[in-house]
Amino acid sequence: MERSKQSSHYKDKAFKRSTWLLLFLICLLGVLVMVSLASGYMALTPTEIWLTVTGAGTASHELLLYQFRLPRIVLAVLVGTGMATAGAIFQGVTQNGLADPGIIGIHSGSGFFAVLYLYLLTLNQDQPPVWLNAGLPFAAFIGGISAAVLIYVLAWKEGVTPIRLILVGIGVNAGFSAALLLVQLRMSESDFNRALIWLSGSIWNASWAAVLRLLPWILIFIPLSLYKARVLSVMQLGEEMAVGLGTAIEKERIKLLTIGVALSAASVSAAGGIAFVGLIAPHLARRLVGGKFQRLIPVSAVTGAILIVLSDTLARTILAPSEIPVGLIVSVIGAPYFIYLLITIKD
Amino acid sequence: MKKLALGTLSLTLLLAACGNNEEDTELDPADGTDEATEEVQESEGPRVLTDGLGNEVEIPEDPEAVLASYLEDYLTALDITPVAQWSINDGEGVQSYLQDDLADVQTIPYDLPYESVMSVEPDLILVRDQIEQDMVDQYNLIAPTYVMNASPTSWRETMREIGTVLDREDEAASVIESYDARAEETASLVQETAEGESAAAIWMIDTSLFVVHPERSSGSVLYGDAGFDIPDVVDQLSDDADWAAVSLEELAEMDVDHLFLISDAESELMEDRLWQNIPAVENDNVYTFDSQSAWLYYGPIANEQVLEHIDSSLQQ
Numbered sequence: 001m002e003r004s005k006q007s008s009h010y011k012d013k014a015f016k017r018s019t020w021l022l023l024f025l026i027c028l029l030g031v032l033v034m035v036s037l038a039s040g041y042m043a044l045t046p047t048e049i050w051l052t053v054t055g056a057g058t059a060s061h062e063l064l065l066y067q068f069r070l071p072r073i074v075l076a077v078l079v080g081t082g083m084a085t086a087g088a089i090f091q092g093v094t095q096n097g098l099a100d101p102g103i104i105g106i107h108s109g110s111g112f113f114a115v116l117y118l119y120l121l122t123l124n125q126d127q128p129p130v131w132l133n134a135g136l137p138f139a140a141f142i143g144g145i146s147a148a149v150l151i152y153v154l155a156w157k158e159g160v161t162p163i164r165l166i167l168v169g170i171g172v173n174a175g176f177s178a179a180l181l182l183v184q185l186r187m188s189e190s191d192f193n194r195a196l197i198w199l200s201g202s203i204w205n206a207s208w209a210a211v212l213r214l215l216p217w218i219l220i221f222i223p224l225s226l227y228k229a230r231v232l233s234v235m236q237l238g239e240e241m242a243v244g245l246g247t248a249i250e251k252e253r254i255k256l257l258t259i260g261v262a263l264s265a266a267s268v269s270a271a272g273g274i275a276f277v278g279l280i281a282p283h284l285a286r287r288l289v290g291g292k293f294q295r296l297i298p299v300s301a302v303t304g305a306i307l308i309v310l311s312d313t314l315a316r317t318i319l320a321p322s323e324i325p326v327g328l329i330v331s332v333i334g335a336p337y338f339i340y341l342l343i344t345i346k347d
Numbered sequence: 348m349k350k351l352a353l354g355t356l357s358l359t360l361l362l363a364a365c366g367n368n369e370e371d372t373e374l375d376p377a378d379g380t381d382e383a384t385e386e387v388q389e390s391e392g393p394r395v396l397t398d399g400l401g402n403e404v405e406i407p408e409d410p411e412a413v414l415a416s417y418l419e420d421y422l423t424a425l426d427i428t429p430v431a432q433w434s435i436n437d438g439e440g441v442q443s444y445l446q447d448d449l450a451d452v453q454t455i456p457y458d459l460p461y462e463s464v465m466s467v468e469p470d471l472i473l474v475r476d477q478i479e480q481d482m483v484d485q486y487n488l489i490a491p492t493y494v495m496n497a498s499p500t501s502w503r504e505t506m507r508e509i510g511t512v513l514d515r516e517d518e519a520a521s522v523i524e525s526y527d528a529r530a531e532e533t534a535s536l537v538q539e540t541a542e543g544e545s546a547a548a549i550w551m552i553d554t555s556l557f558v559v560h561p562e563r564s565s566g567s568v569l570y571g572d573a574g575f576d577i578p579d580v581v582d583q584l585s586d587d588a589d590w591a592a593v594s595l596e597e598l599a600e601m602d603v604d605h606l607f608l609i610s611d612a613e614s615e616l617m618e619d620r621l622w623q624n625i626p627a628v629e630n631d632n633v634y635t636f637d638s639q640s641a642w643l644y645y646g647p648i649a650n651e652q653v654l655e656h657i658d659s660s661l662q663q
C-alpha cells in the first residue's frame with residue numbers, strides 16, 4: 001500500500017517533469033522557427049518581420065516569409081517529427097538503440113521506389129499526370145514496406161536478434177542505394193539532378209504543395225504512434241513478460257513497424273534520405289525523459305523537429321546564397337554521435 | 348547510311364531526353380513564328396505562350412528585368428542585358444567569354460534559390476531546363492516563368508524561341524543569319540587551307556580527355572559550320588553527352604589532323620608516345636584554349652568566338 005502510493009507519487013513527479021520539459025522544447029522550437037524565419041539570403045530586420053506578421057508589411061516581404069521561408073520551415077518541422085518518431089518506433093520494436101530507418105535501409109528503399117516511380121511515369125509521356133507528386137509518398141511507402149519485409153525475412157532465424165537485424169539492414173541499405181544509383185544513371189541529366197535529393201536530402205525547393213502532401217501522413221500516423229506508445233513500453237519488458245501481459249507481440253510488432261515505415265517513407269518522399277535524425281532524436285529524448293514511450297515519443301518528435309529546423313537554418317546561411325543539402329548538415333552532426341554510440345553501447 | 352542511322356538515333360535520344368512537347372510545337376520554326384505574329388496582330392492584350400512544361404505563360408510587354416540563367420549568350424546577342432547572370436562557387440565562376448558584355452551584371456547561383464531570384468526582382472524568368480512544376484509555381488509567385496521548349500543542345504532553336512518570347516523574332520532571325528554569313532567565311536578558309544582534313548575538340552582535365560559531340564556546343568561549329576571532317580571515333584563515341592570521355596588510345600586512333608585542345612595546364616599525357624604520334628601533334632596543328640573560353644558553351648556569341656579561334660588557328 002505504502003509502496004504503491006510512493007510510486008504513484010513518483011510517477012506524478014516524472015510526468016510533471018516531462019510535461020514541463022516538453023513545453024520547454026516546444027518553446028525552443030518556436031524560438032528556432034523565429035530565428036529561421038529571420039535568416040536567409042535576403043536580410044529582414046525584426047521590425048520588418050513584425051510588420052509582415054501583423055499584416056502591415058510590403059507585398060514582397062509577405063511573399064518571402066509566407067511563400068518561401070514558412071513552407072520550408074513547416075516542412076522541416078514535419079520531416080523532423082516524422083523521422084524522429086519513426087526512429088523511436090524502430091528502436092522500440094527492435095529493442096535496438098542503433099535502429100534508425102535511415103541506417104537499416106528503410107530510407108533507401110523508399111528513395112529507390114520514389115525515384116523509380118518518377119522515372120517510369122515521366123518516361124515516354126508528353127505531360128506527367130497531375131497526380132504525379134501526390135503519388136510520391138505512396139510509392140515511397142511501398143518501397144519502405146518492401147525494405148522492411150526484406151530485412152525481416154532475411155534476418156529471421158527462429159526470431160530476429162537485434163544485431164542480426166542491424167547487419168541485414170545495413171546490407172539492404174547498400175543494396176537499395178546501389179539500385180537507386182543505377183536508376184539515376186539511366187536518367188537524363190536534369191532528371192538526375194532532380195533525383196539527387198534522394199541521395200543527399202534537401203528541402204530547399206519546399207512549397208505549400210509539398211507541405212500538403214506530407215501533412216496528412218503526419219496527422220494520421222503521429223497520433224497513432226502516440227496511441228501505440230503503451231504497447232511499445234510493454235515490449236521493453238521482454239517478450240515473455242509482454243506476452244504474459246496479454247500483448248499479441250508479433251501482430252503489434254507488424255502494426256508498429258507499418259506506422260514507422262509510413263512516417264519515414266512520407267518524410268523521405270518530401271525531403272530525401274536524411275539519415276541519423278531517427279537515431280539522435282530518440283537517444284537525446286531517452287536521456288531527457290527515460291525509456292517510457294508515452295513520454296519518449298513526443299519528446300523525440302519535438303527534438304527531431306528542432307534538429308532539422310536548426311540544420312536547415314545552417315544549411316542555407318553558412319554558404320548563402322548557395323545552399324548545402326540539409327541531409328549533409330545532419331550527417332555532420334549525426335555521424336560522430338553514431339560512432340560515439342557504437343563505442344559506448346553495452347552488448 | 349550509317350551516318351543517317353546515327354543521326355536519327357541521336358535525334359531520338361535528344362527528344363527522349365528533353366521531353367516530347369517540342370516535337371509538335373517548336374521543331375518547325377516557321378510554325379512558331381506564324382503563331383506569334385498572329386497573336387500580336389489579333390490582340391493588343393498580353394501575349395500568352397505555351398512553354399516547355401505545357402503551361403500558358405503571360406509574357407509581360409517589354410520586360411526590363413529578364414532573368415535567363417545560362418541563356419545569357421542569347422540575350423546578349425539580342426542586345427538585352429539580363430538582370431543577373433549564371434554563376435557557380437558563390438559568384439566566383441561565371442561565363443568568362445561573355446564578360447565583355449556582362450561585367451557589370453550581378454551574379455546568381457546556378458541552382459536559382461528562390462530568395463536569390465527574388466532579390467534581383469526580375470519581371471520575366473526564362474528557365475533553360477525542364478524543372479519540376481512545383482518549382483515553376485514558386486518562381487511564378489515572383490515573376491512570370493517560362494520554361495524553354497527548345498532543347499538546350501540546339502542553339503538555333505533556342506535563339507528563335509527566345510526571340511519569340513521576347514517579341515524580337517526579326518532580331519533573332521538576323522542574329523542567326525549574320526552568324527551563318529560569318530560561318531561561311533570560316534568554311535571557305537577551311538576549304539582553302541585544310542580541305543578534307545579532320546579535326547577534333549578535346550577537353551583535357553588533368554589526365555582525363557573528353558571529346559565534343561559532333562552536333563553540340565563547339566562540335567556543331569567545328570563540323571557543321573566550319574566543315575571539318577568528323578573522325579570516325581568521334582561519331583562512334585557520341586552518346587547523349589556534350590562531351591564524351593575518350594581514352595588516349597582512342598584519341599590516337601582518330602588520326603586527327605587538327606586538334607583544338609581545351610586545357611588549362613600541361614599534362615603528363617603529352618609526354619606519351621601515343622600522343623606524340625597523333626598527326627596533329629606531329630604537324631604542329633594543336634591549338635590550345637583555356638577552359639574559360641567559348642568552346643564549352645552554347646549560343647551565337649560563343650559560336651562566333653569559336654569561329655574566330657578556328658580562323659586564327661589556321662592562319663598561324
